[in-house]
Amino acid sequence: MKPKFFTRRDFLKAAGVTMAAGVVIGLPGCAPALEATEAAIKVPTKVPTEAPAAVTHGKKLEAFQAMTTTASGDPRRFEISRMTCDAWKALGIPAEQWPVASTVMVEQAWDDKKYQVYFIHHDPNPDRMEPDTWLYKYYYSGNAGPTGSNISGYSNPEYDALAVAQREETDVTKRKELVDQCQAWLYDAQPYHITTNLHLAGVYNKTTFGDPTIFVGNPVYNFWSIKTFKPLTDQKVLRIGLARDFDSINPMAASNPEDIQFLSLIYDMVGRVDPEGKPVPWIAKSIDAISASEYEVTVREGLTWHDGVPLTAEDVAFTFNYAKANSAVYFASGLAILDKAEVVAPDKVKFTLTSPFVPFISNVLCAVFILPKHIWENISNPLEIPNEQPIGSGPWKFDYMRTMEESKLVRNPDHFEPALAEGVLHVVYGSVDGMLGALEAGDIDTVGEILTIAQVDQLQGLPHIQIEKVTEFGMEAFYCNTRLEPFNDKVFRNALALSQPTPDIIKVVLRGAGDPGGSIIAPSLKFWHNNNLPAFPYDPEKAKQSLLDAGYTWDEEGNMYYPTPENDKRVIDTGLV
Incomplete structure (x- = not known):
């Protein structure tokens, strides 16, 4: 049997979605949001055993690499990926955690598109308040090429039609309906999986600088806060700690949000x-x-x-x-x-x-x-x-950069909206712990990282530290490279999503400071979020059974195999463009 090619009509029929004038309304029957409690946590069972006496295996499914940060680069993401890979392996899915430097992640995922699974944190950047960023920029098939931002490579012509329609619809109400349909499609297809929307914290030394403007969903480290930080002492240069250095200060070549944030101060x-x-x-x-x-x-x-x-x-x-x-x-x-x-x-x-x-x-x-x-x-x-030597027109002028040490900007007094600080000094510490230690010691004034509540626990109660809290519209997530087997199979991708131990992650890694993820557009973006999509369930038993039903098999040693041609019930819903 050949793998099934999944269409929008199949999806709507299977999901029980009702339609009116071409509009998808909700997903009845989806599981409710899970609480991060011990009662909600299921321990993944051992590797599936053979039911029939004689099972014919297909091609062996080789171990795949789940790319993530190093433990020092981003302890939170490293631990999320470790726990996830452990849960996948416990279920018989051959995943190996692959911690790499940030430059390697950018090269593998954004430049070469050669990764297999990629753990990522999407920062709450201003452009991500617009649904088109999530729905078209990241999942339209035309953006899946070498320089494109569709890093999952997801390509489905019926989804493309929805993504294009929402960006061309000028009636807000009709556009909202199309945006909801796109969210429902991606929720079902899972070319990505949203682990959690974090409860974020921004921190600064309130004895040296004060009154920053807080940007919605992104506390403290953003253009508006940096511009409005008011010096309270003779220290007039705002010192910002970084866990890692910038990759590029070329506005034409920069590809990651950290570089874009820095360049937005100059240009x-x-x-x-x-x-x-x-x-x-x-x-x-x-x-x-x-x-x-x-x-x-x-x-x-x-x-x-x-x-x-x-x-x-x-x-x-x-x-x-x-x-x-x-x-x-x-x-x-x-x-x-x-x-x-x-x-x-x-x-x-x-x-x-x-x-x-x-x-x-x-x-x-x-x-x-x-x-x-x-x-x-x-x-x-x-x-x-x-x-x-970047030449821009923004509120700050470029002064110097010492790679892996520090970068200095000075105020542009001729700007039509000049900044309050006389300069901005970004200092590289190489890790989140080093950066937070410097803030605690008073060596810097704020940090250039968006932190979880758990990460700033060590700063709670310190008299010179101000902590600002929000729930982000970015997310912790992982991408599947749908250009490759087995990630072109919707069943396999959903099994990865169902078996990620989100309740454990929120409880242990985030110390409760996060909400289980669901739609690609976060609940904090209230108008655009599809309220009919619940948090994605954690159900390793369902994940295991869905793989068996699709024809995947295991041998006595726990090796996993693709379905044989006569028993292939996979759902290949990408690569159709």
Whole structure:
């Protein structure tokens, strides 16, 4: 028997989802959210034994690598992946934890797409408040290529149709219905699995700096808090501790959120997402939607680059055309919709899109760093240069960088919204423990990492420490590389998800500071979250049985095998594009 190819109609029928005017409403019968208590925790059973006397095995399923951080790089993620791999092995799934440096993770997952399973933490960045980031950027098949952000490689034409429809729908109510359908599809398909939405903490030394603006879902370490930290002593330079150094300070080549956060201090954008999550003009005086596929930006007067050269509408138009033509890594999927940017008046730029794209303002105009044309127009290989002396127009100017030691920015006094601190010093400590120890000792003022409540336990009660708490709209998760067997099988992916010991992880690793994960869009994003999707259940018995039902087998030594052709009931729902 050939593996079944799963369609949207199959999914809706199997899930019991009702439809009205093409809208999916809920998933009746799904398990309720699990409490992180001992009563909710099931101990995975031993490796399945053979039921029939004579079982024919298919191809042997070799052990796969589950890529994660090192214990010193991110103790939380390391421990989550260790517990998960142990649970998988206890169930007879041959997984091996593979701790690597952050640079290797970026190379394997984001650049080469050669990983098998990848444990990740998605930070609550501003662009991730817009559902298109989760639904299109990360899961549309057209973004699964070498420079794309669909690192799972999930490719299903019927899901693609939903993902495109939600980004083109201008009616908010209708768009919400499409967004809910996308969430339900991904919840069922599990190309990723959301382990938990963390209860996060931001910490700072309240005796040296005060009154930071708190960004929704992301405490303390964000553009707005760094900009508004008020010096309270003669120490005017904000010292930020890092667990690891930046990978790239090239705005065209940077690929991870930590680098993007740093660059957002140096470079301006047309707009920014404000502390409440609303897109607002930034270097633009105004942003006007002519239609769902045409936008006009009026640029502020009197702007200058850090080297004194005036910033004009020419720089803005050049940036978007140049970034698209050269596939700027972090922004490629958003720019794919752009047809052209053209100067239509000395202070105006018109953006024409290839098709309607409702999130264009928040996901593109509030994201892409504006580049100085007089510097970058002479660079033919923008993805390859180190950009050792970045010239931007933002609230801070680049001073110096000493790799694996520290990086210094100084305030730009000529900026239209100048920062309060005279400078920002990022100091690399090499581990979370070292960074928190430095904060406790008073050697730094805050940290450049989003922490869990459990991680800041050692700082509780210290008179000089202020702790800010939120529930994130990012998440701890793992990706399956659906380009590869066995991860192209929805049954296998769901078995991995069902057998991850989430209650144990929340209780032991997070000390209760997290909620079991469910939809790709977190509950804290209240409007866009699909409330019909519960937390994903922890059920290793169901995981085991589903694998047996799909035709997977084990021998007496515990080796796992793919189904034989005559007993193959896998659900291959990807690789169909």
